[in-house]
Amino acid sequence: MKTTLTFLLLLISTLGISQTKISGKVIDEKNNPISGANVFIEGSYDGASTNDKGEFIFETSEKGNKVLVVSFLSFETVNIPIEVEKSTNKTIKLKESVNTLDTVVITAGTFDAGEKARVSVLKPLDIVTTAGSNANIVAALQTLPGTQTVGEDGRLFVRGGEADETQTYVDGIRVAQPYGATTQNLPTRGRFSPFLFSGMSFSTGGYSAEYGEALSSVLLLNTKEEETQEKTDISLMTVGLGLANTQIWGKNSISVNTAYVNLAPYQALVHQNVEWNKPFQSLSGETVFRHQFTNGMFKLYAAFDASQFDINQESINSPSKIRVNLDNNNFYLNSSYKGNFGNGWQLTSGLSYGYSHNKIGLDLDNVNNAEHSSHLKLKFKKSFSDRIKLSFGGDYFITRFGEDFNAYSGTNFSSGYNANIAAIYTEADIFFSKKLAAKIGVRASNNDFLKETAVAPRISLAYKVSKSGQFSMAYGQFTEAPRQDYLKYVDYLNSEKASHYILNYQYSKAKQTFRTEVYFKDYSNLVKYDTPTAQYNSVYNNNGKGYAKGLDVFWRDGKSFKYLEYWISYSYIDTKRDYKNYTAEVTPSFVADHSLSLVGKYWIDKWKSQLSVTNSFTTGRPYNNPNETTFMNGKTKSYNNLSLSWAYLLSQQKILYFSISNVLGTQNVYGYEYTNTPDGNGFYNRRAITPTADRFFFVGFFWTISDNKKDNQLKNL
DSSP: OHHHHHHHHHHHHHHHTOOEEEEEEEEOTTSOBOTTOEEEETTSSOEEEOOTTSEEEEEEOOOSEEEEEEEOTTBOOEEEEEEGGGOOSEEEEOOBOSOSTTSOOOOTTEEEEETTOSSOSSOTTHHHHSTTTTTOHHHHHTTSTTEEOOTTTOSOEETTOOGGGEEEEETTEEESOOBOOOOTTOOOOBSOOGGGEEEEEEESSSOOTTOOSOSSEEEEEEEOSOOOSOEEEEEEETTEEEEEEEEEETTEEEEEEEEEEEOHHHHHHSOOSSEEEEEEEEEEEEEEEEEEOSSEEEEEEEEEEEEEEEEEEOOTTOSSOEEEEEEEEEEEEEEEEEEEETTTEEEEEEEEEEEEEEEEEETTEEEEEEEEEEEEEEEEEEESSSSEEEEEEEEEEEEEEEEEEEOTTSOEEEEEEEEEEEEEEEEEEEESSSSEEEEEEEEEEEETTTTEEEEEEEEEEEEEOSSSEEEEEEEEEEEEOOOHHHHTTOSOOOOEEEEEEEEEEEEEETTEEEEEEEEEEEEEEEEEESSSSOOTTOOEEEEEEEEEEEEEEEEEESSSSTTEEEEEEEEEEEEEEEOBTOSSOBOOTTOOSEEEEEEEEEEETTTTEEEEEEEEEEOOOEEOOTTSSSTTOEEOOOEEEEEEEEEEEEETTEEEEEEEEOTTOOOOOOEEEEOSSOOTTSOOOEEEEOOSSSOEEEEEEEEEEETTSOOOSGGGO
16 A cells, blocks of 8 residues: 555656657748757746757746747747647748848948948048048038039039039938028038038938938938047138037037138139139037937037128129129027837937028129028837838928018019928838848928928838848939029929939948949929029929939949058939920030049058048030020030148147149139120120139148047048
């Protein structure tokens, strides 16, 4: 009896701790076995790793319904509900993770620069170290394919689009007046110093549904997220003075950058091709304040610019030169917040205000105008998984513009408009795998001044064909309100439209980047008028149209030659437009069929110097010759500009810098101005539109003062 009782107790004990075997195989999406994957029951210590055949087997004392966890580096972790007693010979398929560095990234139409960019075709430093750019963001971008060099204007012209078809954003908030004030045939500059920005995204087409009111391009500038050291930068230049300072305390930091520019001393020494009464002068400043919250970052960016000049401009249709006296005051304020909240949600919000006031004297006549513009933005983003990310939000743009023309004869005329644009958008990023991704979105906007609603769908795809190479494509519809020069007179126009089609290939590996892109743009609803220039009594309509198609090629190499980094850009474009007062669909006067840029930077260690060279070449641009019967049949000679710069370290924190543009003294011609009436022989005479000076020389001394005594401004030159 005792023996029987002992046997029963042992049997009960054995049954109570009986083990169940769990077995199976782990494979990838191509049915290849995965070796070394971790397989275990959630909440227990029971598990195993897969062998060379991807197989696993282990015993567990767990019972009933549990969760089996399978994980492996570079693959998505899976959680599988199981019934322990029935979990043998299971086959588990893992998907590759899309959060790895070699995951596909959509590149069609976009150039990225900055520490956070997956593939940088430009570095933030390139904006200021490129010979000929003179710390001008726009000038550096003009060495990229897809842009046009329009020397008499100075703004960004992208893929057959005019300069006002490109919108500029700072920390995601629009800048309504991104360029300095100027007059006809005098190039302007971007208002923003590159020193306060850490990243840039320049889209030549097919950009996100988050951005609107741009037919051709979007330029996104991102201010620095944080500063790591307090310092002071002092600049003494042939054209003026500069002072910058950074302070850090706790979770706060502030950076201030000021500059005074006066071209009078320089132009007294260097001959100018124009007659100045008062050369260009400006006083400008920028500041960025940052506060780091536990779950987000607040930034306050402010910039001001006060500039003036007085010039006598030549015109072939005037017996005497026309005096243009311009005073401009500009202010821009931008506040933004980006942070996380709730269950994986991200919030981005911002508000900007821009003010620009111009007082213009045209001989004895006066023009006075002012623009007030604001942008309110709210954006939400949610990652539902590694493979699906959704963003949605809205914008509200406010524009108030007014202009008064006071003629010496006593005639006065006022014009202007008030417009509000409300927009909403939604967009999804979908990663089907590490090799295939899509961005699908739509934007809807309403312009109360034009009494118009527009809906614009957009889609981008990318497929990775190798570890270093991928294809991308993009399609999108884009709308933009007509330019200020028209809306200040009439309110019956509609928005102009463009459709983009882009195919891109990019290869990037070990400091080498190659990309090529073909595109087609279809323009519609372009504004036309029936007078020599747009004026108050013109008859306007939206019957204009056009197209642009072409090829862009870019190659950057920082690997092949020690101490040398260079890039080559080439663009071919075929574009025609029937707009403004054109009498036919022709290539616009700002477009060159072929553009080529070569940029090189070489460090000479023995001399403690960095040499930089930039050569920009374009074929001739069209112009209209009234002596010929065919409209816009003339073509200028080719444009060429070779620029050099040299930065020499006097000491670790002191730099002497020299630069010269158009070293070869090429006599470039931007176009021609013809007389309004023919001479006695029936011939229309002309004069060439040329640069304001044959060359531009620059000398500067830059001194950095910091605690570590190592920082300098070489990266900013």
